[in-house]
Amino acid sequence: MACPTRRTKIRTVTVHLGDRSYHVRIGAGVLSKLGDMAGEVTDGRLAVVVADGTVADLYGRAATDSLTSAGFRAELLTFPAGERNKNLATFSSLMDELLSLEPPIDRSALIVALGGGVTGDIAGFVAATALRGLPWLQCPTTLLADVDASVGGKTAVDHPAGKNLIGAFYQPGGVLIDVEALRTLPVEELRGGLAECVKHGVIRDASLLDAIDSNVEPIFACDPEVMTDLVARNVAIKAAVVAEDEREAGARAHLNFGHTVGHGIEAASGFGTLSHGQAVSLGMVAESRVAVERGIFDRTDAARVERLLERLGLPVQLTGLDADEVWRIMQHDKKALGGRVRMVLPTGPGTVDLYDDVKYDEVAAALASLG
Ligand code: NAD
Ligand code: GLY
Secondary structure, eight states, rough: OOOOOOOOOEEEEEEEOOOOEEEHHHHHHHHGHHHHHHHHSSSSSSSEEEHHHIIIOOOOOOHHHHHHHHHOEEEEEEOOOOGGGGGHHHHHHHHHHHHHHHSOTTTTTTEEESSSHOOOOOOOOHHGGGGGGOEEEEEEEEEEEIITTTSSSEEEEETTTEEEEEEEEOOEEEEEEGGGGGGOOOHHHHHHHHHHHHHHHHHHOOHHHHHHTHHHHHHHHTOOOHHHHHHHHHHHHHHHHHOOOTTSGGGGGGGGHHHHHHHHHHHTTTTTTOOHHHHHHHHHHHHHHHHHHHHHSOOHHHHOOOHHHHHTTOOOOOOOEEEEEEHHHHHTTSSSBBBBBOEEEEEETTEEEEEHHHHHHHHHHHHHHTT
């Protein structure tokens, strides 16, 4: 028998972006408030929920019930789960369904992205482009989407030439995070989100690392109070970074800590061999070691991050990496500038800086040390 939904007090974090500012509401059991939040962001009466098949089966009904209770006509559009479906074909078929609704949609129609980062990215891109822009809400259901993808307005689909190559910055009108949804999330997906939480601690707030360390068991048990607090702290960090640099001209690039080498490792090992979270964990270890060898990051601080990653079940060791291949992929990363690798390196507890002078030898040595 399913456990009844537990409830916590709702926490609110605001993303400050002038007249495009919005609230992120976080708590256990808040999916039932979706209809109320929808009423805050549109005067319309049609809400179109976009979800992958897995999330639609788990939470589609709760979402549409809440919208219907608040007086909306609710439609549910679904697509097959998985990154491989975050593409123009799925975008196009969602758009076909949206544009064939009767009566035809107008610019007050609300899009609700219900799901993980794949759903948020694709539904957000639909919202950004249908009728040149519809109001939309993010309703994330994975930890990665709670703490990262749902905040900041990056929307995209993948292209065979690379991930997220087609998209737009398009901020949602609000974000509603029900941490109870994390109870059905596979543990490997939870770990993927935890890797991003560790990243936030390293780049902005070392005390977050302590909070995670002291709560490993309740985190894996999805304790509602602990998860609400964890998500709220991470959203506050992401919101502050986005408010400082919405278009990634400066500080937002700090969110790439662990991802430069991580992406190289993920691709060089063959996509699917390591999860994204595992690759980011290894990337954070390698990039921290580059910083230690440069003398800009304390060895004990680096060791502390590694110990925490291990406690969370994330990898800190990997053998057999081809450093040449990882470096080649890093040079072709869309965040590299003219083939010049740009890397975020830790410079102290909770501080990082962006470097564009990292050499192949430094990365090769850090990768070798993972073995
Ligand atoms: P995802 O959306 O594919 O979700 C992972 C899996 O979990 C899916 O199979 C999904 O069906 C399932 N799932 C989702 N919620 C569930 C729940 N509560 N219970 C059970 N199963 C559930 O992947 P993700 O890891 O959430 O997101 C990765 C994507 O996010 C990537 O495409 C990445 O590019 C994107 N991303 C975007 C941003 C941004 O700023 N826009 C930031 C980071 C990542
Ligand atoms: N996940 C990186 C960003 O939102 O900028």
